[in-house]
Amino acid sequence: MTKSATIVGGGVIGGGWAARFLLNGWDVRIFDPDPEAERKIGEVLANARRSLPGLTDVALPEEGRLTFHSDLAEAVAGAGWIQESVPEQLALKQKVFAQIQAACDPGAVIGSSTSGFKPSELQQGAAWGGQIVVTHPFNPVYLLPVVELVSSPENPAELVARAADTLTSIGMYPLHLKKEIDAHVADRLLEAVWREALWLVSDGIATTEEIDNAIRYGFGIRWAQMGLFETYRVAGGEAGMRHFMAQFGPALKWPWTKLMDVPEFTEELVDLIADQSDAQSGAYSIRDLERIRDDNLVSMMRALKAKNWGAGELLNAQDARLRADSVxxxxxxxxxxxxxxxxxxxxxxxxxxxxxxxxxxxxxxxxxxxxxxxxxxxxxxxxxxxxxxxxxxxxxxxxxxxxxxxxxxxxxxxxxxxxxxxxxxxxxxxxxxxxxxxxxxxxxxxxxxxxxxxxxxxxxxxxxxxxxxxxxxxxxxxxxxxxxxxxxxxx
Missing domain, CATH: 3.10.129.10 (Hotdog Thioesterase)
Structure with missing residues (x-):
């Protein structure tokens, strides 16, 4: 049976979703009114074809068929999975969902790439809210496995389970939140780091490049294979997490961070950050940076794969699924x-x-x-x-x-x-x-x-x-x- 997915909105995230489904053997339909959508998605696909297949030690399925559509109803008709990736405007998303549900299969899963809205908000005014879930990925979608799967009480358990199975089948890790919350889990963590980083630049403590170096030369490498809590468990030594909490817990009361405040986004601060970023990375085009990023991600994830650890364990599980369906x-x-x-x-x-x-x-x-x-x-x-x-x-x-x-x-x-x-x-x-x-x-x-x-x-x-x-x-x-x-x- 042919598997068919429709991508509504072909920007960076939509293009990544298209690549993830297409390279895992799904037929993919794209709806995006942008006249440049076909070119932009083609460039994302070129990078994905170069990098994603190398994460597996088994050949991916034959690539699916990619088509572009100017009519939304035509694009979604008969699709088993519909991924919405339009701009982060609630009214716009709700309008798009109404148009999708007027033409789609009632059994299709409608996933939203929203990074902030709760599913209950997206479901307001929908013909059947239970069809809509949050499936928030991370860029590049075709390489990074985690996807936040967020449901509301209106979503049937069968649909949520089917969504999780589909995401797993294309090599992703569906992180199903226990409760819905604004900005879900990962972006709330990222926002805390981002907020503090803005203060460090604004106060002249460090430049954008120095902050990035602190992450990529230090805790970023640890996080890539152990995450936060497991890293701190190790930091507690033989006594483990309880000792770490007892030793460093009091520090949480110290006024080290400014997480409850943000620097004012003045033109001067924006210019300062933009100029430092240009000095840091301006020698590379965006496509060059994407390929450098992909090279590094593939190399790190393959290293983790050899140890069957972190994201590598997920990749080995996907290899086993692919191998089971092959000669x-x-x-x-x-x-x-x-x-x-x-x-x-x-x-x-x-x-x-x-x-x-x-x-x-x-x-x-x-x-x-x-x-x-x-x-x-x-x-x-x-x-x-x-x-x-x-x-x-x-x-x-x-x-x-x-x-x-x-x-x-x-x-x-x-x-x-x-x-x-x-x-x-x-x-x-x-x-x-x-x-x-x-x-x-x-x-x-x-x-x-x-x-x-x-x-x-x-x-x-x-x-x-x-x-x-x-x-x-x-x-x-x-x-x-x-x-x-x-x-x-x-x-």
């Missing part, structure tokens, strides 16, 4: 036909796999082939449980040929041949493809070992049987070009 979930016994090379990797090249030449680093070609070997081992039954029981394969020899460049965002596929699977040996030949173009080959000789003795041993019968079946089928194929080559051999 990468099968075992050898599930494959009726093994007469052709077996797909063992299907993914995009992430940003942090590229080097100073702008293409994929040679070590990453090897990593992709190692991932392919791991997947083939899993396929034939030498999986994590098997390894835990005391048997595994160790790589004895590797040869990689680099035939063409791969770049960030390229969708690659590795297909694996079993050249030999007898006794203690497993001889694999991997081919890496980008569409119809062969990018590289990797040849690996592996030896089955006992993890107890660390010496060669025969594999378990079920593993040997799977290898025998695939080896017999692949023996009918011609020897792949490049198999058996050595370094420096004339082409």
């Amino acid at each position: 990468l979930a099968a075992r050898a016994g599930d494959l009726e036909d093994v007469s052709q090379p077996i797909v063992t990797v299907r993914r995009a090249v992430p940003l942090d796999w590229t080097d100073y030449n702008g293409h994929m680093n040679e070590a990453r070609y090897l990593q992709a082939f190692c991932d392919a070997t791991d997947r083939f081992m899993e396929l034939v039954g030498a999986d994590a449980d098997y390894i835990a029981s005391g048997g595994s394969y160790f790589t004895a020899e590797t040869h990689v040929r680099h035939l063409s460049e791969a770049h960030a965002g390229d969708r690659i596929e590795v297909r694996t041949r079993l050249l030999m699977g007898e006794g203690k040996k497993m001889h694999l030949f991997h081919q890496m493809w980008r569409g119809d173009e062969l990018l590289a080959t990797g040849e690996h000789m592996l030896i089955h070992v006992s993890l107890e003795t660390r010496r060669p041993s025969v594999p378990a019968p079920q593993v040997a049987a799977s290898l025998d079946r695939i080896a017999a089928a692949h023996a009918a194929l011609s020897l792949p070009e490049g198999a058996g080559r050595f370094v420096g051999q004339p082409r």
